[in-house]
Amino acid sequence: MQDTNTSFPETAANGTAAPEHAHTLTKAQLKADKPTWCPGCGDFAVLAAYQKLLEKLNVPQESIVTLSGIGCSSRFPYFVNTHSVHYIHGRILPFTTGLSLTRPDLHPFVFIGDGDAFSIGGNHFDHCARKNVRMTVIVMDNQVYGLTKKQTSPTSPVGFRSKTDPWGSKVTALNPTKKLISSGASFVARTIAANPAHLLEMLEEATNHDGFSVVECLSECVQFNGGCFDGAVPRKGGEFPLVPDDHDVTDEEAAYALTKKRFPGYFGVYYKSRRPTLNETEAEIVGQAESRPKGLLASEVLMSALERLT
Amino acid sequence: MQDTNTSFPETAANGTAAPEHAHTLTKAQLKADKPTWCPGCGDFAVLAAYQKLLEKLNVPQESIVTLSGIGCSSRFPYFVNTHSVHYIHGRILPFTTGLSLTRPDLHPFVFIGDGDAFSIGGNHFDHCARKNVRMTVIVMDNQVYGLTKKQTSPTSPVGFRSKTDPWGSKVTALNPTKKLISSGASFVARTIAANPAHLLEMLEEATNHDGFSVVECLSECVQFNGGCFDGAVPRKGGEFPLVPDDHDVTDEEAAYALTKKRFPGYFGVYYKSRRPTLNETEAEIVGQAESRPKGLLASEVLMSALERLT
Amino acid sequence: MKDQSLPALDKDPADGASILSVPRTIRDSVIRIAGNSQDGIQSVGAMLARLAGRSEMDVMTYMTIPATISGGPSIFQVHMGAGEVLTPGDTSDILVAFYQHSYEDHLDNLRDGGILLYDSTHVRPDIGVLRARRITPAGVPMTSLTIEVLGGTGKQKGKNIFLMGLLARAFDLDMKKVRKLIKERFAGKDESVVRNALLALNGGYAYSIGNVMSLYSFEEPEATGRPKVTMTGNQALAYGAIAAGVRFGAAYPITPWTEVMEQLRRDLPHYGGTFLQTEDELAAISAALGAAYGGTVSMTGSSGPGIALKSEAISYAVMAEIPILIVDVQRGGPSTGLPTNVEQSDLNQALHAGHGDAPRVVMAPANVEDCFYLVIEAVRIAHKYSVPVMFLSDQALATRIEAFNLPDLSTLKQVPPAPREALATHMAYDLESITCHAPPGTRIKDGKYPNITGLEHTENGHPSANPKTHAAMTAKRRDKLVALARELPPPEVYGPREGEILLVGWGSTGGIIRESVDRAASQGRTLSSLHLRHLNPLPEGLEEIFLRFQHVFVVEMNDCDTNGCGHLGRLLRAETCLKRIRGITKTDGLSFRVREILQRLPEVETAAETP
Amino acid sequence: MKDQSLPALDKDPADGASILSVPRTIRDSVIRIAGNSQDGIQSVGAMLARLAGRSEMDVMTYMTIPATISGGPSIFQVHMGAGEVLTPGDTSDILVAFYQHSYEDHLDNLRDGGILLYDSTHVRPDIGVLRARRITPAGVPMTSLTIEVLGGTGKQKGKNIFLMGLLARAFDLDMKKVRKLIKERFAGKDESVVRNALLALNGGYAYSIGNVMSLYSFEEPEATGRPKVTMTGNQALAYGAIAAGVRFGAAYPITPWTEVMEQLRRDLPHYGGTFLQTEDELAAISAALGAAYGGTVSMTGSSGPGIALKSEAISYAVMAEIPILIVDVQRGGPSTGLPTNVEQSDLNQALHAGHGDAPRVVMAPANVEDCFYLVIEAVRIAHKYSVPVMFLSDQALATRIEAFNLPDLSTLKQVPPAPREALATHMAYDLESITCHAPPGTRIKDGKYPNITGLEHTENGHPSANPKTHAAMTAKRRDKLVALARELPPPEVYGPREGEILLVGWGSTGGIIRESVDRAASQGRTLSSLHLRHLNPLPEGLEEIFLRFQHVFVVEMNDCDTNGCGHLGRLLRAETCLKRIRGITKTDGLSFRVREILQRLPEVETAAETP
Numbered sequence A, B: 001m002q003d004t005n006t007s008f009p010e011t012a013a014n015g016t017a018a019p020e021h022a023h024t025l026t027k028a029q030l031k032a033d034k035p036t037w038c039p040g041c042g043d044f045a046v047l048a049a050y051q052k053l054l055e056k057l058n059v060p061q062e063s064i065v066t067l068s069g070i071g072c073s074s075r076f077p078y079f080v081n082t083h084s085v086h087y088i089h090g091r092i093l094p095f096t097t098g099l100s101l102t103r104p105d106l107h108p109f110v111f112i113g114d115g116d117a118f119s120i121g122g123n124h125f126d127h128c129a130r131k132n133v134r135m136t137v138i139v140m141d142n143q144v145y146g147l148t149k150k151q152t153s154p155t156s157p158v159g160f161r162s163k164t165d166p167w168g169s170k171v172t173a174l175n176p177t178k179k180l181i182s183s184g185a186s187f188v189a190r191t192i193a194a195n196p197a198h199l200l201e202m203l204e205e206a207t208n209h210d211g212f213s214v215v216e217c218l219s220e221c222v223q224f225n226g227g228c229f230d231g232a233v234p235r236k237g238g239e240f241p242l243v244p245d246d247h248d249v250t251d252e253e254a255a256y257a258l259t260k261k262r263f264p265g266y267f268g269v270y271y272k273s274r275r276p277t278l279n280e281t282e283a284e285i286v287g288q289a290e291s292r293p294k295g296l297l298a299s300e301v302l303m304s305a306l307e308r309l310t
Numbered sequence C, D: 001m002k003d004q005s006l007p008a009l010d011k012d013p014a015d016g017a018s019i020l021s022v023p024r025t026i027r028d029s030v031i032r033i034a035g036n037s038q039d040g041i042q043s044v045g046a047m048l049a050r051l052a053g054r055s056e057m058d059v060m061t062y063m064t065i066p067a068t069i070s071g072g073p074s075i076f077q078v079h080m081g082a083g084e085v086l087t088p089g090d091t092s093d094i095l096v097a098f099y100q101h102s103y104e105d106h107l108d109n110l111r112d113g114g115i116l117l118y119d120s121t122h123v124r125p126d127i128g129v130l131r132a133r134r135i136t137p138a139g140v141p142m143t144s145l146t147i148e149v150l151g152g153t154g155k156q157k158g159k160n161i162f163l164m165g166l167l168a169r170a171f172d173l174d175m176k177k178v179r180k181l182i183k184e185r186f187a188g189k190d191e192s193v194v195r196n197a198l199l200a201l202n203g204g205y206a207y208s209i210g211n212v213m214s215l216y217s218f219e220e221p222e223a224t225g226r227p228k229v230t231m232t233g234n235q236a237l238a239y240g241a242i243a244a245g246v247r248f249g250a251a252y253p254i255t256p257w258t259e260v261m262e263q264l265r266r267d268l269p270h271y272g273g274t275f276l277q278t279e280d281e282l283a284a285i286s287a288a289l290g291a292a293y294g295g296t297v298s299m300t301g302s303s304g305p306g307i308a309l310k311s312e313a314i315s316y317a318v319m320a321e322i323p324i325l326i327v328d329v330q331r332g333g334p335s336t337g338l339p340t341n342v343e344q345s346d347l348n349q350a351l352h353a354g355h356g357d358a359p360r361v362v363m364a365p366a367n368v369e370d371c372f373y374l375v376i377e378a379v380r381i382a383h384k385y386s387v388p389v390m391f392l393s394d395q396a397l398a399t400r401i402e403a404f405n406l407p408d409l410s411t412l413k414q415v416p417p418a419p420r421e422a423l424a425t426h427m428a429y430d431l432e433s434i435t436c437h438a439p440p441g442t443r444i445k446d447g448k449y450p451n452i453t454g455l456e457h458t459e460n461g462h463p464s465a466n467p468k469t470h471a472a473m474t475a476k477r478r479d480k481l482v483a484l485a486r487e488l489p490p491p492e493v494y495g496p497r498e499g500e501i502l503l504v505g506w507g508s509t510g511g512i513i514r515e516s517v518d519r520a521a522s523q524g525r526t527l528s529s530l531h532l533r534h535l536n537p538l539p540e541g542l543e544e545i546f547l548r549f550q551h552v553f554v555v556e557m558n559d560c561d562t563n564g565c566g567h568l569g570r571l572l573r574a575e576t577c578l579k580r581i582r583g584i585t586k587t588d589g590l591s592f593r594v595r596e597i598l599q600r601l602p603e604v605e606t607a608a609e610t611p
C-alpha cells in the first residue's frame, strides 16, 4: 500500500499558505474568453474589479480559483484566466466548501447571481454562513433572472413586472444583507458595479477577511431591468449613502438595523467579525486525531484498526 | 368539454370557509394509531396539545389536514385521525403551499423536526415566510436527529456530542426564531412540550393568525438528548422566562433582539403582524383575470384564445 | 403525405430543369432567413407561419437561438405549402441573407438551383460559386431602402417588415391578410409604429426584384373549411394543459421549458387557476403534488436538470399514488449541456428517475398538434390511474411553429377537480381497485380519515413492513401500468405493414421520419415507419410488428451503446429481445434531417438477422 | 463450499435421525436469538460472530431492526461453522426465545428436529407442537437466574451475557476467548460493569441444561494461520474507502447508510482526512465534488432517496469528468418505503440517475469482504477514468457480520491525491486521451488555466455548441466505459460451464445463490451460477456464457416486468437479446432464502427457448 499519509497541507496562520515571493499578475495574464454579456451589463465592471483585485493580491496565479453556479453572472469563470469551475445552479457554495476545507492553500472566489444565491441556493448560504467556511462570495444582484430572460427573482422589488409576474410582483423581496447577517456570515458588505472604486474596496476587504465573506453587488441588467439601480448612481440623479462612519461593524443588531433602510440602502461593510472558521475547527480535529497514533503511517493506523476487529 | 370553471372555492374574510355549525370533536374521534415514540418522548405532549386544539377549534373534522416530512416528529400524522400526509424529508412546506393556495377551505397543520425544518428544508422556510403562505407550522425541536439515531442537527448546541460529532459540535447552532423573524414569517412563537398549557396557548394563537405562522416547540428526545431542556423546566430546576410583557410583537427589530437571550431564552410570541398572504394576492390576480371575460365558461375563454392564434 | 407528382420547386437538382425557365405554381417552399437575433427575423418568420395557417396551408418552422444573451447570428426557417408539411426542410429553396456572415454560414444549406435573396447593403456574394450551383441571386439594398422608406432616421428596425413585403410580392401573397397580421402584431403599440410598419411593408412589396421571384405563387390548398391555428409546441402544450383541466402548476424557470410556465402563469387565472414560480424545482413538484392531493388537476415541468432535482418526489408520487403531469422539455445534456439545442437524451431519466421500483407513465408528443392533444390524454391517464405521467417534449418542438386545425373543444374530455362528496368509508390504498384518493375536505362517515404516505403502507395508508403487504402493494403499483398498456391504441405502421426496413421513432422526429419514408418512396425504395407516443408502458403488439421487418432502426437524438442502440432502442431490445433492432442515433444538438436518416440505412443488405 | 457429506446437524428432517440420538461434532450451526431490541441480543450475536472469526470459523449474521424508535421485537441470527458459510441460514438449528412473542413468531423458522432454548421465566411452549416437530425444548429461567446471579437488584441487563454463557457451554466454546471478548466489549466502562458481565457469563456457563446441548462441539476448522476480521458490510465499506485513499467525504444521514458516514467522520481524521455532515444530499455530493476537484480522493453516499437528490450533480460529475465514489446502501423503496428492509431496487437509478447521456460506472459488492476490496477497485476506476462510480450495497450487507481474512495492506493499491507539479500546458478535456484534471494549485506554464464545466465544452473547457464538438465529447465520455469493459476480469461461472440452468445475481445475494447451487447439488440437481460485480459497464463475454445454458434466471430483490425480469434481467436482455433470460424476483423486503430460489426453478423443463 502506497503510503501518502494525505493530510491537509500545512496551514498558515490564517489558513492560507503564505506566498513565497511576489506574484504580480497583469491584466493580460488574466484575460480569457471575450465576455458574452450584453453591452452595458453591470457584470463587466465586476469582472474588471476582480481582475484589478487579483493584480493587487500578490499570490501565485495557480492558487486562485474562480467558481460559479449558473446564470449570466455565473459565466464569469470563462472570462478570467484562473483555475475555474462552472458548476450547477445554486450549489456552488457546498462545492466550494469541499474545496476550501481540503485545500487551504487556495483562494476560492465565488461569483453568482441573486437567483442562484437566494432562490435555489438559499439554504446553502445559511449553512455556509453558520459554519463560517472560508471563501469569498460575490453576489451579482440584478434583481432579475437574466439568463432565462426576465423572471421574478427573490430580490425583485414589489411591483416588478416580469414574464412570471406580468402584473407586477406582489411578494416581499428578500433582503440579501439581512439574510446574510442573520444567518451568521462573518463578513457582509454591499456595493454596486456602477461604483468601481467602492466595489474594488469591498472586494479587497472581503478577500482579507478570514471566514465566510459575502459582498452583495448591485449589477444592472440592462437587458431586462434597465435603470433599476439609477437611484443609487449619483451621476444618474441617485444617491450613494455609505454605511455611517459610527457604525460598529461587530454589532450584529446594529448591522441588522442598517438593512432596514429603503432603496438605495447603505453601501459599505455592514458586519465583520472574526470567529473560528470550519476550516480551523476541522483542522483542529484532524490535528488532534493525527497526533494520537504518533508518527504512524496511514497504513499502520489502518492495520491496527483492522486488527482490533480480529 | 366538460365545463367546470374550476376556481378557488369562495374565500371567507380570513381565507377560510366559515364553519356552518358547531363541530366539536372528541378525543376519541381524533385517535388513530398508537404512537410509536419512545416512552417519555416530548412529542407525546405535542400530540396531546394538538388534539386539544382540534377539540376546541370548532371546524369540521374533514377540513383539518395534518402534514409532515420525515423524522420521529413527522410520524405525527399517523397518530391523529384527520386527512393527513406523510411526505418526504424537508419538503412539506412547498407541498402545503400547493394545498393551501388551492384549498382555502382547509386548515393545514404541519409538524416537523428541527432537521427536516432547518437542515434539508431550510430554504423552503425562507420562501414560505417571505411569501406569507397561509399555514401553521410546528417545529418539534429536539436539537438532534432522532429518527436516524443521534446525529448533529443545525440546532444542536456547541459541545453537543453526537455520532457525527463524537468530540462535540464546534459549529454555531441555528437559532430558529431568529431565522424565522428575519426571513419574514408573520407569526413566530416559541414554546416547550414540557409546558402543555403554554404550548396549547401558542398553538391557538398560531392557528388564529392569518398567514405563515410558526411555533418552535422544544420537545425533548429522551433517547438521544435526554435532559437537554431541563434548564427550561422549572420543576427540574430550570426557568421558563416569558417574552416580556412590554414587548411589541409587531416590532421586528425588537423581536430579533429577543432571540439573543441565551438558553433557555424567552417563551411566547416573538413576532406577529398582518400583511397580505400569498393566498390573498393570488386570489386577487385570479379575481381580476376571471372578471375580465365576464361570465364566460372556461371553454369559451380557451376557444377565444385559440381563435386568436388562427 | 406530400404528393411527389405535383409540380414543386425542384428538390433534386439532378433533373436539370432550371428554376428560371418556366413560371409555375409551387406546392411548398422552404425559406430560410439568416441574420442576427436583434433583426426581428423571428417575427417575420412567425408572421409567414401564421399567414400560411390562415391560408389553410401547412407550415413548420425551425429556429436557432444564439448561445449568448447579448445575441448574435440566428436563423428562422419557414417551410410552408399546400401539401402536408412534415419537416422544417432539410435544405432551403430560398435563402435570405442579411449579412455577409449569414450568406457565408448558410449558403451550403441553400439547395442547388435555389434563390439567394440578400441585403446588398451588407452582402457581397461570390457570383462564380452561385453560378456553378445554379443559384439565382437577387440583391436588394434592404437596409438602405428601409431607411429611405421610413424617413432616413437611421433606424433599420423595419428591415424585417420590408422583407415581408418583398416576400409577399415574390410569392403573390394576399396583401390584405398580411396587413391584418401586421396590425395585430403591433396592436396596442403607438399609432406611428403601425404606420411605419405598413410603410416598410409597402416599400418591400413595391420593390421589383425583377422577374426572378415574381414567378411563383402557392398552389391553392384544399379548403377544409376548418380554420388553422399556428403556434409553437410550448404554446400548444400550455393550451393543452388548460384544455385538459389543469388548474394549478408550479415550476422554476429553465430553458426551453420556461415559456410553458410563463404562459400558464399568465393564462391560468382566466380559468380560475394559478401557477406558482417556486424557489427551486424540488419545491415546484412538491407544491404541484400538494395541489393534486387537494384535488386540483395539477402539473409541474422543467428541462433535464430540473427533472433530475424532482427525482425523489417522483418516487413519492408513485408510492403515494398522486396523479400529476410532469413535463420535461428536453435540451442537450448531460448537466448544463447545450441549453438551446435539441436532444432526446432524457428518456432514460423519464423512465427511471427516482429510487426503488417506481413505475410511472412516459409519453412523448410527435409534433405541435400532439403537444395539445396528447397532453390531454396524459392528464386523463394520470387521473384514471393515480400515477405521475412524464411528458417528454424537446427544444425543437418547443420552439417550432406548426399549423393544425382549430380544436373542437366540445369533443375533448376535461378532467374535473376531484369530487368531495361525503363517503361512507374510504381506503386510500385499496388492493382491490385502482387507487382514487378522497381529497381533504371529504367527510368520511365511518370517521376513519386516510393517510397519504411515502412509507410502504396498508390499504388504509398506515405504515407496514409486512413482507406480503410490500409485495402486494408493489404489484398494485405495477399492475396499473399493465392495465393501461391493454387500453392503449395499437401502434400503427406508416407504409407497408411488412418489408425490409422499419423506422421507429418517438417525440419530435415524427414528421422527419415520415418524410424519410416518403422521400425514400420517391427514390424507389420502400420503407415503413412506426412512431411511439407511449414509451411506458409500451403498447402491445410491437414484437409481432418488428418480426415482419428484416431490420428495425430506432431513430433518436441520443447516444448509442455498443450495439448502436439509443435509449428507446435498448428499451425495445429489452422488451422484445430482437437483435434486428438497431439504432440510428446522433448527438450533435441538431434535429435529424431526412438525408441523414436515409444515408444511414443499409444498402439493400437483406441478409437475415443472426439470432 | 460446505461439504454435505460431513456430519452436520440434520438439515433435512426427512432422514428421520433424531438429534438426541448421537452425540456429535457439528460443522456449522444457525442460532437465532429472538427478543426485544433493548435486550442486547445484538451484542451477544456480534460476540458470537467475533468469536467465530477468532476461531478461524466462517460466520454470517442477520438481524432485523424494529420499525419504531421505541424499539420492539427484534432478532439476531448467527450462522457459524468450520466450512464456508455463505448465508445467514434459511432456517435455524437453535432458536433462543426470550419472550412468548419471540417463541410464537419464530418457531416456524426453527427446523424440525431443532432445539428450542427458551427463557422459562417468560415463555410457555406448546409441548405438543414441539413433539410433533421433534423439537427439543430446553427451558432455562434466564431472567430470574440473571437477577439472582447479579444480586437481585431487579436488573435484567445481563440476560444476554448469561445467554452467552449458556451457549458457550452448549457448544463447548473456548471460555478464555469468550472472557477476553467481554472484557474488550466493556473496555473503558466502569470496573463493576465488567465484573457483573463476567458474573452473568459464569452463571450461564455453570447452568446445566441437561444433556441436550452439551453434546455439540464445532469441528476444528482448517487453520489458515491468517487471522480473520469480523465486521459488518458498512464497516468494511468504510475501511475499504480509507484503504482506497479516500480522504474526504460528505453526506447527510439516512438509514442504512448512516454508519458508514459515522465511522468515516470518526476515523478519517486519523488519516489526515475529514468527513462533513452537510445540510442535505445536494450539498453533500457538491462538497465531495469540490474536494475531488481539489485533488483529494473523495466520496459521498446515501440510500435511495438521497441518491435521487444527487441526480443532477451526478450528471455534472459525468460531464465535468470528476472522479468520485458514490455509495448507495439500498433499502426498500420507492420513496421512504421500507427504511430498515433490504431491496435491490436502486439499480435502475444507479444506471440512469440524472439527465442526458451520462455514462457512469456501476458496481456492487457480493459480500462483506467485497465491501472492503471492491470499494478499493471502485476508487481506482473512478480515478483512472475520471468518472463517478456508483457503488450499490444494501441493507442486508450493511448490517450483517461476516468474517474474512485480515487484509494484507501491502498488496493493495491506494489512490494518492492528484499531483500538482507544474505543467507546460494542459487541456482539461483533451479528445486524444482519457481526462485527467490538473487540480487548482497546479501551475500551467503556458499561462492558460483550465475550466471545469457542466456546459458542453471544447478540449480546453470553454463552452461550445458546435455540433461536432458535442458528438465527439459525448463519444469521449462513453468510450471510457468501453475501455473499462475491456479491462474487466471475465465473469466466472460457479459450477459446470454449461448446462440447463444458470443463476445470475448481483449484490448481497452472492452467498445465497452459491449456496443454492450447492444445495441443489446435494439434492442431485446440477445448477451453475454467475455473480456480477460490474453492472456498468458489463464485463464482456456474457452472451457466450448465457448461450451455453438453456435457462438463465436472474435472481434479484426488485420488481419484475411482464417478462418476469427485474432490473438486471432487463439490462441483460437489452444487452444480449436472449429470451432465455428470465427473472426470479421478489419484493417482500427480506433476503432471499435458498429454498425460495430453488422452489422457483422450473421442474426439469428442458424445452428449448423459442426465439
Ligand SMILES: Cc1ncc(C[n+]2csc(CCOP(=O)(O)OP(=O)(O)O)c2C)c(N)n1
Pocket (backbone or CB within 6 Å): A070, A071, A072, A073, A074, A088, A089, A112, A113, A114, A115, A116, A117, A140, A142, A144, A145, A146, A147, A148, A153, C252, C253, C254, C255, C281, C305, C306, C309, C336
Ligand atoms: C437546476 C436548474 N434550474 C434552472 C436552471 C435555469 N437557470 C439558469 S440561470 C437561472 C437564474 C438566473 O438568474 P440569476 O441567478 O439571478 O443570474 P443572472 O442571470 O441574473 O446573472 C435559471 C433559473 C438551471 N440551469 N438549472
Ligand SMILES: Cc1ncc(C[n+]2csc(CCOP(=O)(O)OP(=O)(O)O)c2C)c(N)n1
Pocket (backbone or CB within 6 Å): B070, B071, B072, B073, B074, B088, B089, B112, B113, B114, B115, B116, B117, B140, B142, B144, B145, B146, B147, B148, B153, D252, D253, D254, D255, D281, D305, D306, D309, D336
Ligand atoms: C432525502 C432524505 N434524506 C435523509 C433521510 C433520513 N432522515 C430521516 S429523518 C431525518 C432527520 C430527523 O431529524 P429531525 O428532522 O430533527 O426529526 P426528529 O427525528 O428529531 O424528530 C433524516 C436525516 C430521509 N428520510 N430522506
Ligand code: SF4
Pocket (backbone or CB within 6 Å): A036, A037, A038, A040, A041, A042, A043, A072, A073, A142, A146, A147, A220, A221, A222, A223, A224, C069, C070
Ligand atoms: S441579460 Fe442582463 S444580466 Fe444578462 S448579460 Fe444581458 S444585461 Fe447582463
Ligand code: SF4
Pocket (backbone or CB within 6 Å): B036, B037, B038, B040, B041, B042, B043, B072, B073, B142, B146, B147, B220, B221, B222, B223, B224, D069, D070
Ligand atoms: S428517538 Fe427521541 S425524538 Fe425519537 S421517539 Fe425516541 S425520544 Fe422521541
Ligand SMILES: [Mg+2]
Pocket (backbone or CB within 6 Å): A071, A113, A114, A115, A140, A141, A142, A143, A144, A145, A146, A153
Ligand atoms: Mg439575477
Ligand SMILES: [Mg+2]
Pocket (backbone or CB within 6 Å): B071, B113, B114, B115, B140, B141, B142, B143, B144, B145, B146, B153
Ligand atoms: Mg430533531
